[in-house]
Amino acid sequence: MTTQQAPGSRQRFFRSRWVAPPAGVEELDPDRLAPGFRAAGTACGLKGGGETDVGLVVCDSDDLRSALLLTANAAAAAPVRVCREECDPGAIRAAVVNSGNANAATGERGYADALAMRDAAADALGIPPRSVAVAETGVIGVPLRIDDVVRGVAATSRRLSERGGGELARAIMTTDRGPKACTARAGGVTVSAQAKGAGMIEPGFATMLCFVQTDAEVPEPETALRGAVAGSFERITVDGQLSTNDTVLLQATGAAGAPLPAGLLEAVLLQLALAVVADGEGATRVGRAHVRGAATSEEAERVARAIANSPLVKTALYGRDANWGRIAQAAGMALAGERLAELGADAIDADELAGALQEAELAIVLGRGDAGAYVYFSDLTPEYIRINAEYTT
Amino acid sequence: MTTQQAPGSRQRFFRSRWVAPPAGVEELDPDRLAPGFRAAGTACGLKGGGETDVGLVVCDSDDLRSALLLTANAAAAAPVRVCREECDPGAIRAAVVNSGNANAATGERGYADALAMRDAAADALGIPPRSVAVAETGVIGVPLRIDDVVRGVAATSRRLSERGGGELARAIMTTDRGPKACTARAGGVTVSAQAKGAGMIEPGFATMLCFVQTDAEVPEPETALRGAVAGSFERITVDGQLSTNDTVLLQATGAAGAPLPAGLLEAVLLQLALAVVADGEGATRVGRAHVRGAATSEEAERVARAIANSPLVKTALYGRDANWGRIAQAAGMALAGERLAELGADAIDADELAGALQEAELAIVLGRGDAGAYVYFSDLTPEYIRINAEYTT
Known part of the structure; x- marks a missing residue:
């Protein structure tokens, strides 16, 4: 299932043995956006050190379809509430985003700031405000320096480029160790996507930001996006924390006159999701909890989520310890109140926990039925503690 | 609410500002058991280094009542299944316990070993097998060296003493940094208790081992024990992990001819529960998540549990960072799908996160109703990772 990469290639995607891209997929430079889209990123000073922290992505045409998925966190951030209340989710031309400040738990002022940021983007791009989505990521509970952001939006709008994918990906980074972007072509269509996410990662659906552009015909973008997210961002966890700001946007022009090849969107999103996990705060390895023989999919x-979120399993992944008993314990905890047939070593395959592989699969067979599930997760390391004990308000 | 201790006193209990013992409570030497009970601990080699790893506690009379609470983990260990299937929970004369091996996920052999251990204790004490409870703690998935344990049980039975509380507490330690025992007297009755627990701590009810003896009259021991556990061991978390082996035993002779003073049992168990949290793997501080204004107690x-189990809050407790935004995020995650009124800084008191206090209270007011709850938790530290990445099968 692995697409081989030439050594030294800058193309980094579809490397995971867990990703199955459609046949004939070709990877393009991740800076390059799907035809008909432009993006850019600039620094407005929120992050300091000259790092880019304001991004824009815009579709050149208003003949497009879109879908917007937002966090289920009840304490949703101001930009999420603006998207819910002030946008046309099916007709999003552009997204404006900042990193360095999540604009969450910031009250009425935060809401007004998110609206002002959205309006500044609409104004700079000359498009209706309701066709602009807004997203933010960073610290919670700190007022946004909106004047800096508005200036940054104007500057960013002057840099928009068909090769701006990497700039956008860098502009949305927080504790990410590197930008996460992917451009792939198959079946005559192109999909480009940019994502961020390193901590506060647990799917309600997504727990991070992701922008996806395509020239494919996508008649039902929400259905397509929900399906692909269900197999990717909803299957990952770094620390079990559902963010206040998660946003995934899909924009599709249809200009290529061809549909999305089966599996392309999910492969792109799964590879980005795995990049998020691999870049989890302090992470050194990625695990996949693979549960079979469950009574139901739920x-x-x-059970897979309990294994993936167990700090005991996550530290065993870090310590390269094939401690299968901890997998049994986590599974039993997820099924608390039930009586489970004895889960001995033969029901659990934890060998890869102890191995040298960067990607370790942990399998468990419950013997209760035919349902199965995967969850991808990062290890828990001293560096996670260091990052989160020091990353401060 | 704090009982002052003389400096240098070896009496360590009722020091927390969160524990309210009944008026007139007197602390006794924790080695000393309630009248009518004897205990001991010896080393049989399971832990190595000569550390004690087999313990016994026995009531001299068969005129007693008892209650036995066991883990809800579906992958319950062999001793838990033996207690469920082969004991009279209301008439437990003695408990036999080992540390160093949990005898969990050990199949039919594990069950036979737990039965053999139980029978060895009954034989050595000359009491019916069904009146003996068995408990084990340590690594999961490793066969028990039952011959060593049986020899250890016989040796332990020859050391039984009215002052064996400390020995028992030491014999059940795993990664605990010290023994946890308490003996208290009030209203003419004595309660003694010994507990262990440092990792894999999250209440299903208890998530650790605890043995409680009293000469009070306790006509409904299960009701009394469930009530006290609900306010103590069910309110703590170290790492959100429900153990396969949790066991709490209450034995009451009634010989004092007086009932338990209101609050005494819960105060003893809460102080032991706090000792478990303070001794959580790698822990340096204890937090209490205090939620008010919820729609229901559930x-x-x-919400309190989501805050207490959030690795972001736990690292902030370690890093002494008053990062109230993480409390808002965790609360919002626990209420995912609902819409919450904006949780600004005024709804959250996180000042003690950043303070010097060993016990830090984090308060949040949800504004949804009148219900409240507490959950006690430890911080998440590099030492937790070290312990769990190295503690191996």
Whole structure:
């Protein structure tokens, strides 16, 4: 299932053995956006050190379809509430985003700031305000320096480029160790996507930001996006924390006159999701909890998630310790109140926990039925503690 | 609410500002058991280094009542299944316990070993097998060296003493930094208790081992024990992990001819529970998540637990960072799907996160109703990672 990469290639995607891209997929320079889109990123000073922290992505045409998925966190950030209340989710021409400040738990002022940021982007781009989505990421509970952001939006709008994918990906980074972007072509269509996410990662659906552009015909973008997210961002966890700001946007022009090849969107999103996990705060390895023999899909997912979020399993992944008993314990915890047939070593494959592989699969067979599930997760390391004990308000 | 201790006193209990013992409570030497009970601990080699790893506690009379609470983990260990299937929970004369091996996920052999251990204790004490409870703690998935344990049980039975509380507490330690025992007297009755627990701590009810003896009259021991556990061991978390082996045993002779003073049992168990949290793997501080203004008690507890188990809050407790935004995020996650009124800084008191206090209270007011809840938790530190990455099968 692995697409081989030439050594030294800058193309980094579809490397995971867990990703199955459609046949004939070709990877392009991740700076390059799908035809009909432009993006850019600039620094407005929120992050300091000259790092870019304001981004824009815009579709040149208003003949497009879009879908917007937002966090389920009840304490949703101001930009999420603006997207819910002040945008046309099916007709999003552009997204404006900043990093360095999540604009969450910032009250009425935060809401007004998110609106002002959205309006500044609409104004700079000359498009209706309701066609602009707004996203923010960074610290919670700190007022946004909106004047700096508005200036940054104007500056960013002057840099928009068909090769701005990497700039956008860098502009949305927080504790990410590197930008996450992917451009792929198959079946005559192109998909480009940029994502961020390193901590506060647990799917309600997504727990990070991701912008996806394509020239494919996508008649039902929300259905397509929900399906692909269900197999990717909803299957990952770094620390079990559902963010206040998660946003995934899909924009599709249809200009290529061809549909999305089966599996392309999910492969792109799964590879980005795995990049988020691999870049999890302090992470050194990625695990996949693979549950089979569950009574229902829901039960399989609950068990997989319990394994993936267990700090005992996550530290065993870090310590390269094939401690299968901790997998049994986590599974039993997820099924608390039930009686489970004895989960001995033969029901659990934890060998890869102890191995040298960067990607370790942990498998468990519950013997209760035919349902299964995967959850991808990062290890828990001293560096996670260091980052989160020091990253401060 | 704090009982002052003389400096240098070896009496360590009722020091927390969160524990309210009944008036007139007197602390005794924790080695000393309630009248009518004897205990001991010896080394049989499971832990190595000559550390004690087999313990016994026995009531001299068969005129007693008892209650036994066991883990809800579906992958319950062999000793838990033996207690469920082969004991009279209301008439437990003695408990036999080992540390160094949990005898969990050990299949039919593990069950036979737990039965053999139980029978060895009954034989050595000359009491019916069904009146002996068995408990084990340590690594999961490793066969028990039952011959060593049986020899250890016989040796331990020859050391039983009215002053064996400390020995028992030491014999059940795993990664605990010290023994946890308490003996207190009030209203003419004595309660002694010994507990262990440092990792894999999250209440299903208890998530550790605890043995409690009293000469009070306790006509409904299960009701009394469930009530006290609900306010103590069910309110703590170290790492959100429900153990396979949790066991709490209450034995009451009634010989004092007086009932338990209100609050005594819960105060003893809460102080032991706090000792478990303070001794959490790698822990340096204890936090209390205090939720008010929830719509229901269940909701309050769910939010408190989400805060207490958030690795972001736990690292902030370690890093002494008053990062109230993470409390808002965790609360919002626990209420995912609902819409919450903006949780600004005025709804959250996180000052003690950043302070010098060993016990830090984090308060949040949800504005949804009148229900409240507490959950006690430890911080998440590099030492937790070190312990769990190295503690191996």
